[in-house]
Amino acid sequence: MERGGDRGGFGRGFGRGGRRGGRRDExxxxxxxxxxxxxxxxxxxxxxxxxYLHSLxxxxxxIVEAILGPQLKDEVMKIMPVQxxxxxxxxxRFKAFVVVGDGNGHVGLGVKCSKEVATAIRGAIILAKLxxxxxxxxxxxNKIGKPxxxxxKVTGKCGSVTVRMVPAPRGSGxxxxxxxxxVLQFAGIEDVFTASRGSTKTLGNFVKATFDCLMKTYSxxxxxxxxxxxxxxxxxxxxxxxxxKPTKAILDDAERVDA
Amino acid sequence: xxxxxxxxxxxWAQNFLESSxxxxxxxxxxxxxxxxxxxxxSDLLKCVLCGERLCxxxxxxxxxxxxxxxxxxxxxxxxxCMIPKCGSHAKCWRALRVQQCNSGPLYDNHHDSKPSTNxxxxxxxxxxxxxxxxxxxxxxxxxxxxxxxxxxxxFDELARELSEVSFQVVQSKKAKSSLSLEVNKKIMxxxxxxxxxxxxxxxxxxxxxxxxxxxxxxxxxxxSANYDSLLTKQDDNSSKDNQNQEFWGGExxxxxxxxxxxRTFLKFKKRMDACPEQCFRYSYGGNPLLVKPELKEPSPxxxxxxxxxxxxxxxxxxxxxxxxxxxxxxxxxxxxxxxxTILVYTCSSSCCQGSPANTWxxxxxxxxxxxx
Numbered sequence: 001m002e003r004g005g006d007r008g009g010f011g012r013g014f015g016r017g018g019r020r021g022g023r024r025d026e027x028x029x030x031x032x033x034x035x036x037x038x039x040x041x042x043x044x045x046x047x048x049x050x051x052y053l054h055s056l057x058x059x060x061x062x063i064v065e066a067i068l069g070p071q072l073k074d075e076v077m078k079i080m081p082v083q084x085x086x087x088x089x090x091x092x093r094f095k096a097f098v099v100v101g102d103g104n105g106h107v108g109l110g111v112k113c114s115k116e117v118a119t120a121i122r123g124a125i126i127l128a129k130l131x132x133x134x135x136x137x138x139x140x141x142n143k144i145g146k147p148x149x150x151x152x153k154v155t156g157k158c159g160s161v162t163v164r165m166v167p168a169p170r171g172s173g174x175x176x177x178x179x180x181x182x183v184l185q186f187a188g189i190e191d192v193f194t195a196s197r198g199s200t201k202t203l204g205n206f207v208k209a210t211f212d213c214l215m216k217t218y219s220x221x222x223x224x225x226x227x228x229x230x231x232x233x234x235x236x237x238x239x240x241x242x243x244x245k246p247t248k249a250i251l252d253d254a255e256r257v258d259a
Numbered sequence: 260x261x262x263x264x265x266x267x268x269x270x271w272a273q274n275f276l277e278s279s280x281x282x283x284x285x286x287x288x289x290x291x292x293x294x295x296x297x298x299x300x301s302d303l304l305k306c307v308l309c310g311e312r313l314c315x316x317x318x319x320x321x322x323x324x325x326x327x328x329x330x331x332x333x334x335x336x337x338x339x340c341m342i343p344k345c346g347s348h349a350k351c352w353r354a355l356r357v358q359q360c361n362s363g364p365l366y367d368n369h370h371d372s373k374p375s376t377n378x379x380x381x382x383x384x385x386x387x388x389x390x391x392x393x394x395x396x397x398x399x400x401x402x403x404x405x406x407x408x409x410x411x412x413x414f415d416e417l418a419r420e421l422s423e424v425s426f427q428v429v430q431s432k433k434a435k436s437s438l439s440l441e442v443n444k445k446i447m448x449x450x451x452x453x454x455x456x457x458x459x460x461x462x463x464x465x466x467x468x469x470x471x472x473x474x475x476x477x478x479x480x481x482x483s484a485n486y487d488s489l490l491t492k493q494d495d496n497s498s499k500d501n502q503n504q505e506f507w508g509g510e511x512x513x514x515x516x517x518x519x520x521x522r523t524f525l526k527f528k529k530r531m532d533a534c535p536e537q538c539f540r541y542s543y544g545g546n547p548l549l550v551k552p553e554l555k556e557p558s559p560x561x562x563x564x565x566x567x568x569x570x571x572x573x574x575x576x577x578x579x580x581x582x583x584x585x586x587x588x589x590x591x592x593x594x595x596x597x598x599x600t601i602l603v604y605t606c607s608s609s610c611c612q613g614s615p616a617n618t619w620x621x622x623x624x625x626x627x628x629x630x631x
Contacts, residue, residue: 029535031535031575031576031579032579033528033574033575033576034575034631035597035631038579057519057520058518058519058520059519059524080510082510082511082512095510095512095513110517113512113513113514127516127517130519130520201509202509202510
């Protein structure tokens, strides 16, 4: 029986780039905790769009990992110390900003504070995966080829920073500052013009404003969404019989989500 | 921080109806009562809402050894209702605590049996044929047990002994999923003690539990494959920042925030990820691991009126394993089972009032459910 108690004071000497004791395997088996997790593990839900369509809360980061698989890339944007004044001096904690995305319409941002860098990075990756959102892409002019830019002018705000994204013609590239450019690359937007306002020095707010802007792309009602929606069954309704039935009947995926 | 024992899944039972004794901790199957079932009031085994017979979900051997009391013969049974529309209400679940009122001299037979190092004869089963008591078999693994040691029986030692036996069995057979397929094809072997099949009693797939201490949360788990490269990469980024004259300023401490989850659930998930297969958490008198921050207070004990305290909680992997095990079988779990955790509160003085000495008392305990 392994006992964890004898490693008291863990973390003090961990530092950066340190290797763990090697007691645990790298890929731990995922046992789903939520009902949605069970459905994903069985393979009943294959795309994130089915989850977004019914506004189901994603509570386990392994759900996103299982669905997006190896296309999901993550990157640490910044680790910065934040300090708090206590009677005994200053207490320093580390705040990590991590952005994850698959470059094809899904992006997530995670922010985590912790006493150690490694814990902050790990926690931020988990939070980023939990916040993965869909990004709507559209055309600047002719609807030829795949969507490459934002569908309309959108603006996002966080703190005093506002970020405005404007559709751009093909080949313009991402015209933005270095930090939001990374977020937009992860989202899979190829061409966009941006304009920002406010104290963009606070890059934490800048990055969150960009993320908020991307979130708004799907909230914007454009004329092509004017047709009435045909309501489809939620995955819980559709697959509950499957979960309870003794035989493994495979249902056809009747859900087709409009791109 | 209170010590928490996790119930980890072990061996699947070869036959879901097979019986063992009341010292076994298991999930599913048929309950092993220390006394005949006739003495248990039949109302306790029926669902409050629909009146159907309840199904055993978990049986946990839980002796207590504190300064105040030293009760060795104590078992907790958890029952749930399998009727499709009825299963999700908190009233359908029932927790029974069966204990013997005075711990009699039950451990004499331990130092009678000869300690032997090799008891792999029966191989896979926890249950030995012909109804031989489980205790005698368990001594094969632990030599030099004296009477004095058993008087101060710590839950530690008991857990260690149980785990020694279970590890001998479990280490060779860790593939649970393949075993569940085997169960379908295996014919009932006549030499096992199997209860007469009573088709009116619902039974869920049965597997055994071995205990495991919950380790401190400081241990790291891999979340990203390129974890170490991320650490080194961010060093490069910071140098680039200085060149471009950008700086990140004015940041404050921020609490964890994600779309769709709150902090309590994030903490719950963190403990789950540390040990993903835990089926239940046992912490006598400790604090439960909550899913939602609101928790209603448990009512005081029916028999003696003393307040109830937390003893154990069932965790979602149990539901996952039961679903996996019941794949392809005739028994099915109700689809409304969306619970995230089921908390069991028991009498803090572990009373057995109203029963004469050296008999068994049955008490009903409180259950609180937190849903998905």
